[in-house]
Amino acid sequence: MKLRKLTALFMSAMMAATMMTGFTASADEGEYSDDEIVTYTMFATMAGSELNDDNEIMDIIAHKLGVRVKETWLTGQTAEEAIGTIIASGDYPDFIDGGDGSKTLYEQDVLVPWDDYLEKYPNLKEMYTDEEWDQFRQDDGHIYWANVFQNTYGEPKTTMHNDEAFWIQARVLEWAGYPEIKTLDQYFDLLESYYEANPTMEDGTPIIPYTVLCEDWKYYCIENAPQFLDGYPNDGSVIVDKTDPSAPKIVDYNTTETAVRYFKKLNEEYAKGMIDGEFATQTYDEYIAKLCTGTVLGLCDQWWDFGYDTNDSFKTQGLDLIGCNYVPLGLTIDEGMDNRWHTYGDTLNVASGVAVTTSCDDPDRAFKFLNDVLDQEIHDLRFWGVEGVDYLVDEDGMYYRTAEMRMQAADSNYQASHLCQYSYLPQWGGTSRDGKNAMMPSDQASEFLDGLAEPLRNCLEAYGAGGYPDMIGSVIEENPPWFPMWSFSNNLSTETPGGVAWTKMREVKQEWLPQVVMSDDFEGTWEQYMEAYNDVNPQDFLDEMQEELNRRAGIE
């Protein structure tokens, strides 16, 4: 420990020195001179931060690889709209990630096929297996893009659960002596007994035992729990029943027995005053504000939607020290069922990814660059930063960051002027080629544990969990070839009856589900809801899903 502190001290002195001399020195060491460096443009159909033109790591990479990429991001448009306007304007960037509009770009014949370059550049080839690459092939048999996310090198390292779960504050579990909570009923029983014993925070603010967001598309928080409670993974729009492995079947989770039981439970809890009275009308901002006060004991949501905000806010207010942080639970409707809240393994999304356009005057150089940014040295530069400045290496060769370094890395000005992730270019998750470190700092175990407050660490320990996925305890299994089905339902259009039904189902559910929960007469309201639901022909949608499922499962 002492040694580590000493090295840190030494390093920070070094760092100060480097900062004073600036980065020109290291930049000059590269193999390319300023005149040889070309600048490519890139557009990604996602929101993101632009880097400064004189970004330091971008400069280092440019001198090493001879290419600099100027990224532009999506602003105030959907991916399809943006791609539509780019096509109409005829001005294409050199690299593009078309997102939902990728297919449109392909149909427009403006993308360069990867096939020849895959043979030439091993790092690119290495990204996927041949079978996986085949999934990227379009109807003309060529590969035009590669998805850069969810691709694990070696051992997975993740300690986070980014997806959906029923979450509960660590202090509630601690208060109850860390019981096993496996079912929805147990979950609400625990909330009830805690709430009875502690109706307010220490300062007298009333506690809200449970809230749930219903705003716009984020109403998934309330609507899709039945699929998980039945033990199925997040196929998004439907359950895939594979009791007969040779003939998987689409099941509508909105009408299952479990769905009725789940909403009945919510209805009862609402009547008892356990559920936030404003849950149906709160906006996302209000929801986050509420969670950040630490008064909400439990909720159902995906981690990325609230977790970073609550963790931030709890830390600044010291609420993490009294155990307000949320931990996920892998609930099912009955005891003794498997759960699949956490999906192990990568979800291959072949619908979009980075592509090179025909506007690029030297595609070979572009592909070589895509290959080279996967070199471990460059990869470390992109995600860890400059050694000695952005991270340190201990005697075992493990990377770590000091508190100051973490803080610096979080500063948006520093990100723009110094860090250069090229976050939509090929990259790896998992374990570094050195076999020790994580490819990404966020996956490094020490980075995760260092950030945890005492109560949270105690809680994980009490359950013998090394991270959030262990808390949930989902089944570890290979993803079936059709997973996830949402990649199909997300792209339905009004041209088919199924697509029309899909949009209308959503409208009906948004309108009725809050009413079902708030109703004095659950059975009556549920019946009315089902009537409205069946009026929009959900079967049309289910039939199209079944058809797609059969196609993906290879059934005639």
Add this chain to the structure above:
Amino acid sequence: MKRTKMKTKWPDKLFVVCNTLFMIAFVVITLYPVLNTVAISFNDGMDAVRGGIHLWPRKFVLKNYETVLHQQNMITGAYISVARTVIGTLLALVANALLAYVVSRKRFLFRSQLSLFWVITMYVNGGLIPVLLVYRSLGLTNSFWVYVIPGMISAFNMLVLRTYMEGLPESLAESAQIDGAGDFTIFSRIISPLCKPVYATVALFVAVGQWNSWFDAMIYNRMRSEYTTLQYELMKLLSSVMQQSGSANSMAAAGQGAATVTPVSVRAAATVVTMLPIICLYPFLQRYFVTGLTIGGVKE
């Protein structure tokens, strides 16, 4: 107007009292959102998320403004924004005023048809992509001129100007005509000087529109950062902050007690930054329509 001469009657007194009260209530209610925005712009982002900030920041920081002003291309953006506001406003004012003059001439043969032609443009819209195709074929994309040429004439502004011009005493133009003045002279020498208040109004409308627009910068000059505008840069910043807030990185920063920014706090700072120039510009235009211009004098 000399008030001393007039006897103030009690209904008038009551009126003044009520009116003053109304104005005070009005000011309070309209000032609140503005002051609230200013307060949030000076407050730490993460702290503001908890809500409960009204007129004064709870945790004072300058970080939001730093973030806004550090945005890349801010200088270019500001420069282009000022340029398009000045050039765009001048062009639009001249064009709309001239068109309004033409359709305000009672003798003009195609007066009604020309008005209808423009009125229709207010209610029809070809859609983003067809418009883009037209601009592209005219060579307007990837240039500065796409900001000022296409939107130059707006039927709304033209009608506001026309109405005002029609309200002017006809005798003015007639007597000038008898003196042998042509239409252009009448427009520039007789009508325009009298139209200052309405010119100021239209100039304000156009200038605010120009200053605030960002969508055109993105659509028509997506890859040309030299034609970016201030508002587009701010929009980019906002969407990037929105994406970033809630990353493992910002978590670390908050944990160390560093100032943090959120979409809400950055939006507040960006709003203040863009509002300021307009508020500064306003008094110069305001004198044309608050104090009231005496055109009665010209009448004699």
Add this chain to the structure above:
Amino acid sequence: MKRKAKTKAARVPITWKEVKRQKFLIICSLIFVIYGIIFYYVPLGGWIMAFENYKPKTGLLGSKFVGLDKFKFLFSDATFIRVIRNTLAMGVLNLVATFVMAILFAILLNEIRFGFGKKLVQTISYMPHFLSWIIVTGILHDALSNSGIVNELLLNFGFVDRAVNFFANKSFFWPIVAFANVWKETGWNAIIYLAAITSIDPSLYEAAAIDGAGRWAKIKHITLPGIKPTIMILLLMNVGNVLNAGFEVQYLLGNGLVKRVSDTIDIYVLTWGISQNDYSLGTAAGIFKSLVAIILIVVANQIAKRSGEQRLF
């Protein structure tokens, strides 16, 4: 009546001599018409999208022609009819509320004799125009929440004994939207009227004062008639805009419980068109809105013409 007679007299027959005399006006109009055709009318070619299944790949001219299918889809959907109702209701409510408030505010502001106060009030009044809807609706949501200031006041004064959940109640939604519009735009919309008031001859007020007219009388007989042409023109223009009740406010203030009354045509088009990449449907709805707007203004213009008021064309 006097004005009506005048317009009739001004009808000039088209003669060669008259054309020559108006050559400046005609040349100007020609230039403006060419400009208008290029920038406003040529892009209307895009309306063809409404009659085909537009795909970027095949483009405007190559996409599959589907006739009136998109329109049939719109009008066979019960939701769309409901959405038209909502849009009309909110459009009319907003129009009336913002219109009356802006005129009222302009007139009352004009009555303030204290110059500095007048300028200050005006400057403040138009500031909310620069706040984005997301900021305004955020504050409104705060104020109207269960623990917000409005409920606090209602509870303290004993008007209610339980906090009112304003956003869960369908009947509150339209008034809330109208209020939000008034709040944001009154000062801004008043600018036009303030400019119009300046064109009123001050000697009229002086004469009225000598006749012993009070404030109300002056407003009624001088100020209001003085800005009437402006009021009429803006009214006519806005009549065509009733179907443009917008989507941002409704989207930001709405929720599942009030969906039946909050969804507008624009939201409908967004749900169906954008999220499903159906450009054609959006275009069809746009054409429908344009046609309604044009019919409305032509009718309104005729009425104005009949009654001898200011008209658009």
